[in-house]
Amino acid sequence: MPHDAEVPQERVANTVDAEVVGTVLQAGTITGGVHIHQPRTVGPAAVLPFRVGVVPPRATSFQKRAASDLVASVLDAGDAAVPISDSAGQATVLTGLGGVGKTQLAAEYAERVWAAGEVELLVWVTAGSREAIMSTYARAVAMLTGVEDSDPARSARSLLEWLAGTAVSWLVVLDDVQTPGDLVGLWPPLTEQGLWGARTLHSPAELQ
16 A cells, blocks of 8 residues: 555444453554553552551650640741631641741641541641652552552642542641642642641742
8 A cells, every 4th residue: 555545444333242350442543652551559448547648756845735825836936827718628827937846736736636536538748849749649549549640740630639529537738838839739629528737938828
């Protein structure tokens, strides 16, 4: 057949009449490249309640106080604990200089709601870079589903979409946010079931 001749178009009817296990590719005439994406199974899906990430241990000098006192201690240090909420959910941004106890405050709150059974999923994210945030989100998806996606960005979107629609109560803590731009498209959703907090040197206005 001459190279410039048209490829005849055939009518193809692809059907599967039995149970399928694994990957099935059905195609007629293929004129471009083909990429098959196949997630990797990493183990059984996690059973709730479940934690992802490592919550920092309480400092030996930390004194357990009421939530109002904990927030007041941050404010007294010249920093800000800014609640962000609407009718759909709750969020808080802790901002201020390093070393004043913001991580300890966030960790104390996370451990408190976990121990009280107020959340079924706790995700602690060390958010020093965009890659670190997406990596933790991707790990959460892999552990919750038992399937690992090779694309961290796609996994991150999957987690955020799941958080937005699930009836499971959850808490996501973004610790040590260095650059506000790292969180573009990665902020947890505000939902009735969810809580999230961010600890950063930046002001809440810079994060918006």
